[in-house]
Amino acid sequence: MLEITVIIIHEVGLHARPASLFVQTAAKYSSDIEVTHGEITTNAKSILGVLTLGAHKGAEITIKAEGEDAEEALKALEQLVLNNFGEDE
């Protein structure tokens, strides 16, 4: 099981378009991927789960992955968050 921790810097938090992109990126990998914010953990491929995390701007989230492509999956999700979901500030 691999894990990383990142901070959401996007204005709207892990909601709306960023949440959709996050889930769609996770869905590209066969590994099991989980995301945790505070006390809630959810399937990173579930949009409804990711929304209920209530991760606003500044929230620290932990992403865990297990499976063949776990490393690539975490790298892709990390890049997505660090690149602010492809939006320039």
Next chain:
Amino acid sequence: MKSISGIPASYGIAIGPAFVFDRAEIVIETYSIKDPAAEWKRFEEAREKTHHQLDEAYQKTKDDCGEEAAEIFNAQKLMLEDPELINTVKNQVEKDLTNIESALYKTAESYAQQLEAINDEYLSARALDIRDVSSRCLRNLLGTTDSPAAALKIPSIIVARDLTPSDTVLLDKDFVLGFCTAEGGSTSHTAILARGLGLPAVVGVGTAIEDIQNGEELVLDGDAGVIVINPDQGALEEFSSRQEKFYKLQAEAEAITHQPAVTTDGHQVEIVANIGNVEGVQTALDAGAEGVGLLRSEFLYLERSSLPSEEEQYQNYKTIADAFGDKPVILRSLDVGGDKDIPYIDMPAETNPFLGVRAIRLCLSRPELFKPQLRAALRAGYGNNLKLMFPMVATVDDVLKTREVLEECRGELKNEGFDVADEMDIGIMIEIPSAAIMADQLSEVVDFFSIGTNDLSQYTLAADRTNAQVAQIASGFQPAVFRLIKGVIDAAHSNGKWVGLCGEMAGELLAIPILLGLGLDEFSMNPPAIPFAKQLIRSISFKHAQQVAQTALDLRSDTEIREYIQKVIPEVNIG
């Protein structure tokens, strides 16, 4: 004739019959099944059909109202393919042998309730989405396709408890004049759609919506957030002419709203927005706001059962201030008491709450309330242009005491190792006559003033603006109020300080020429008023405004002043 009011969500005026959108609820029965594989196949087929419908809805909405409103259907597709949702439904079908309709309905409903429980406007709108997409799929399963939208055959104002994206996509947009909903806020689907269509909308009117009968004539005023039911001839004529002028001016004003407000002879003033929460940021920026002249902090304190923490306040203030970058954002400290009550803050009943322990007086007497807010503001102001402003200041002493608490907070934060804003500008609201009279002294101890005309008028005229019998007297157009404003501006300017105005008058076209002529530096108003205010200022000269203001000050009543302005500056008559 009757009026009801709600939240203005998209401006403009609509006149026409009400189309009451009454959605028949689908009835979901629960029963046991024998062949889970066949049941699952039904679901797969219904889901595929739903997908196609969502693609069509996306395309149609994109063509009609733009990408932002259409994006919702892509989000709904993602929800319907959610692996957790599908797993839960699958378990109920395969293990509990529940029929697919019941399994889907219960699962979607449980997600919707979880999202609603978070108590966030954005997530509540997503609760509506999951319900919307699941009922679309359920209707496909049950083979029922009827929508009340099909009955819309003449141009009408759509009246509904709430409108889902699926409801609105089916409405023939040629027949929609405007929207009125009982639920929702300024970021609800209806609000976004209405703005995308350029149609007026009033949302969040609550149970008053039940007063509207299908087919009744309505006037919908999206600027004021008012709906007039069965307007009389006079009201109808007034709104019709306003509507016509409004559309013409709107198009002209919006096209150049991101340009500054400069008079014909080169005098520039700042046009900023009044906002009440994080959601207001985008609306303000879109409207052409050059910053925020009044950020009401009450939004963090209302509709909850305990005080917001310093951290929560910090996050919210910082998000808003950062969104404006170098542009100023003026945070007003907690302004409660008087007519604004917060249940979990113990405020003893007073015979005369407007003259009692409210706003800065309450804050100074309750450090446990005041200090977390000041600390949050000092931290949030690091690296942007956040300014702090205090309401209900009556004396120089009030300012000195407040500054003492502020410095105490700054010292504490530095000791604790926080980054804090060292150069944060401090201002006060001028809303008590004593403060207006003492403006020369006060301008020595603050960086700026912002005039609150609503309170300044009621205190100056000794007329309670919440008492319908005397509210008329408490008009900001009273010469007495303008004379006080003049004194405040002159005093501040001779000390090198600037003056703004964040009361309702700042956005009133009739008042703008006078305020401009008196030398006001900053006008702070609700975002929809910004394009119009800028346009008016561009059409007059500063020199003329100065002469007009001088004459207005010598008139005898508010009526005389209004009539005079309408006569000498015809540009104020947009509707």
